[in-house]
Amino acid sequence: MNFDLKTLDLAGAAAEKCDLLVLLVPEGFVAGEDALSALVAQASKAKDFETKPGKSLQLYQAPGVAARRVVLAGVGKGDGRSVRQALGSVAPVLRGASVKRAVLCLAGKALPETLAAMVHNVASASYVYTTTKPKAEARTLARVVVGVSDSSALAQAFDISVAVVAGVETAREWGNRPANHATPTLLSEAAKELARHPGVQCKVLGPAQVARLGMGAFMAVARGSEEELRFIELRYNGAAKTQPPVVLVGKGITFDTGGISIKPAPEMDEMKFDMCGAASVLGVFRALAELQPSINVVGLIPACENMPDGRSVKPGDVVTSMSGQTIEVLNTDAEGRLVLCDALTYAARFKPAAVVDIATLTGACVIALGGVRSGLFATDDALADALHRAGEAADDLCWRMPLDDDYAEGLKTHFADVGNVAGRPAGAISAAKFLQRFVGEFPWAHLDIAGTAWKGGANKGATGRPVGLLVHYLLGAATPAAPRARARKALVRAA
Ligand code: BES
Ligand code: MN
Ligand code: ZN
Numbered sequence: 001m002n003f004d005l006k007t008l009d010l011a012g013a014a015a016e017k018c019d020l021l022v023l024l025v026p027e028g029f030v031a032g033e034d035a036l037s038a039l040v041a042q043a044s045k046a047k048d049f050e051t052k053p054g055k056s057l058q059l060y061q062a063p064g065v066a067a068r069r070v071v072l073a074g075v076g077k078g079d080g081r082s083v084r085q086a087l088g089s090v091a092p093v094l095r096g097a098s099v100k101r102a103v104l105c106l107a108g109k110a111l112p113e114t115l116a117a118m119v120h121n122v123a124s125a126s127y128v129y130t131t132t133k134p135k136a137e138a139r140t141l142a143r144v145v146v147g148v149s150d151s152s153a154l155a156q157a158f159d160i161s162v163a164v165v166a167g168v169e170t171a172r173e174w175g176n177r178p179a180n181h182a183t184p185t186l187l188s189e190a191a192k193e194l195a196r197h198p199g200v201q202c203k204v205l206g207p208a209q210v211a212r213l214g215m216g217a218f219m220a221v222a223r224g225s226e227e228e229l230r231f232i233e234l235r236y237n238g239a240a241k242t243q244p245p246v247v248l249v250g251k252g253i254t255f256d257t258g259g260i261s262i263k264p265a266p267e268m269d270e271m272k273f274d275m276c277g278a279a280s281v282l283g284v285f286r287a288l289a290e291l292q293p294s295i296n297v298v299g300l301i302p303a304c305e306n307m308p309d310g311r312s313v314k315p316g317d318v319v320t321s322m323s324g325q326t327i328e329v330l331n332t333d334a335e336g337r338l339v340l341c342d343a344l345t346y347a348a349r350f351k352p353a354a355v356v357d358i359a360t361l362t363g364a365c366v367i368a369l370g371g372v373r374s375g376l377f378a379t380d381d382a383l384a385d386a387l388h389r390a391g392e393a394a395d396d397l398c399w400r401m402p403l404d405d406d407y408a409e410g411l412k413t414h415f416a417d418v419g420n421v422a423g424r425p426a427g428a429i430s431a432a433k434f435l436q437r438f439v440g441e442f443p444w445a446h447l448d449i450a451g452t453a454w455k456g457g458a459n460k461g462a463t464g465r466p467v468g469l470l471v472h473y474l475l476g477a478a479t480p481a482a483p484r485a486r487a488r489k490a491l492v493r494a495a
Contacts, residue, residue, distance in 0.1 A: 001126070001141060003119060003165075005158040008147030010034045013105040014065045016145065020102040021067035022090055024075040024083065024118070027051040029107055035064025040072060040107070050074055053082035054089050067103065069093070078108065080395035083117035091125035097140055105147035112157035117395060118146055119161035120168070120468065127169060129176045129461065163290035164394070164471050168464030171276070171283030175454060175462025179255035179272045184230040184303035187252060187275065190282055191232045191301070197289030199238055205231040215302075215342035217321040221335040222304035224259055224312030231343075234281070234299035236288045244353040245296035246474060249343045251336045251359035252278030252303030259306045259332030260314050267456065274336070276453035276462055277358035278303060283467040284474070293475055298350050302339040306332070318416045322346065323438050328416035336361045337420060337431055341438040348440035354383050356445045356473075357435065358466065364427030365448040374398040374452045374466055377432040380443035387445055387473050394468030398447060401429055408433040 006012075011034040013021060023036055029051060031037035039062055043049035049057045051074040059070040071090050076082040093099065104122050106114060128139040148154055174182060174190060188204040195202035210219060210231050222229035232252070235245075253274035257263060263271065281299040288297060313319065317329045319338075322345040327338065336359050347355045365375040374391075376398040378384035384400050391398040407429045410422025418437060422430035432446050447466055454462045 001123065001139065002143045003162050004143070004145045005151045005155065006145050006147050007149065007151040008105055009149065010036045010107060013103060013147050016103045016147070017066045018101045018103045018145070019067070019099045020069045020071065020093065021065065022071045022073060022102065022104045024073050024086060024104070024106045025051050026075050026078045026106070026108045035062070036107070038064070039070070043072060052076055053085040056086070056089050058093070075106070078106070078111070078114045080113055080117040083114060084121050084395065087118070087121035087125045094122065094126040094141055095128065095139070099141055101143045102141060103145045103147055110148040110154060112154060113393070115146065115148060115154050115157050116161045119158065119165060120395070123165040123169065124464070127172060129173065131173060131177050131181055160291065160471070160475065163287040164468050166290055167283035167287030167467040167471060170286040171279040171464040171467050172462045174279040174282055175273055175276045175464070177272070179305070182254050182272070182275060183227050184252065184254055184305070185228065187254065187278060187301065187303045188230040188232050191234055194234065194282065194285045194289060199236055199292060200285060200289055201235045201237070203233040205233070213322055213346065214320070215322045216319045217327055217338040218302050218304070218342040220313040220317070220319040220329060221259070221306055221338050224307040224309035225305035227254070227305050229302070229304035232299070232301035232303060234285050236285060236297040238288070238292060239294045239296050243296050245298045245350055247298040247300060247347045247350055247352040247355045248281050248284060248470065249300045249340060249347060249355065249357040250278035250281035251275065251340055251357070251361065252301040253336060253339065254303060254305050256306045256333070256335065257308060259335060260308050260312050261331045261333040262308055263333060270454065270456060273454040273462060274360050275303065276360050276449060279462065280358050280449070280453070280465070280467050280470065283464060284470045287467065287471045288474070291475070295474060297474060298352070300343045300347060302343045304339065306335045321438070325418060325437065326416040328413045328419045330413070330419045331421045334420045334431070337434045340435055344435060344438040345440070348442070352442045354380070354443045354445070355439070356387070356447065356470070358447045358449060358470070360450045360453050361448045362428045362431045362450055364424070366451040368401075368428055369399055369451055371451045371455065372397060374469075375428050375448035376400045376445065377403055377429070377448070378443070378445040379403065379436065379439065380445070383443045383445050386476060387447070387469065390473035390476060391466070391469040394472040396466050396468035398466070398469060401432070403429070403432060403436060
């Protein structure tokens, strides 16, 4: 999908030839002399339209308007959430087969936050999963002109938003792929594809190299699968070599059956989403490739399946992690922390400025925070604050959780340095406490995205979160200079 930013007043918007014009109307809208103002004024007077978010009115071949269809949509205060609600309610129209070219216009002054919400939500409302669905059903919306009163002031916010959209769509598409179309090997090939962009490099390790590194915890998870594991190392170099990188670590369990501690059958298909942390890392690199900011970033993805088999790791088995710590695998379904702990040990070699891992780690986090906020755990207050703020800015929210040592009590065992599970209470926190044991001398944060990475039910699918949060965090960590966006018109491709 192609985005363009344009300065448009309402008269200009009325003159835009397109299949669909979506006019976002904030509360307190002041009508002008143009045709669109007249429509809004008349419809409001007749109580056919309100500026409350979620309220909308559709018109066909409206007088004085060049667009074939017009939707008036209320956006209340024009904040991220309101724009999300407004465009969510217009989603069926945006996905319509007749809409190729759309104009999205705000009837008022746009803040960078409003513009970002416009770009993100028009993209997410029109996204259609394609990998294993016939082309005929693919997204028809090809071009979106975003109209604002002053485009020059918003150019940078626009470039960032368009790059985030590309990243989110990469993450959604990979997240949505069924496990037989998103194997560890296929993930590593996607990472190698990303390395075709300037500044991006990729290295992929297979079973022999991972064994040489001594990643016994990661290898234990992969044992039961016919699919070979992959350890993916992406690098984005936008700053001097001497500048320490931020390392992102994404959980890449391409399917989680639970292993010998097998999961119940209902909804087990959703465990294809257990690589959404990895998908978010791919998405972030897609956005970095677009923006070319002056920072260094490393992306690490331990990727494998968790399967039951005659060779599988068994409850009670003790394995030796890359750190040298022994782990009693009391529950083979607590596999995410096993693949992540070796990746965290590996991360130390980059002498990182910070390490952030992203994982669909615990059902307990879904119970704690639901699908609204990701769980945030951090050993460093400055890092926690930066991630929290990035989440607010990107409308990709998270919430900090505690890491008191008392939460690690349940991980103690007689048979190894640590067990891989504690009891059911505070399960998201004890998982984080397990990971913390493997963190070296660097600020570390952990994002548990089990509740936010995908939606179940009728709208089942990956959300692309927390790509927005991570990109905003990384750009905040960049030297204040504006990111060197390569082109105003950015081509957004899924995967
Ligand atoms: N991938 C799951 C976590 C998960 C479960 C995410 C449901 C979203 C929805 C993870 O590998 C897992 O199975 N965790 C266990 C840990 C337990 C055995 C301590 C869980 O949360 O039940
Ligand atoms: Mn599991
Ligand atoms: Zn899992």
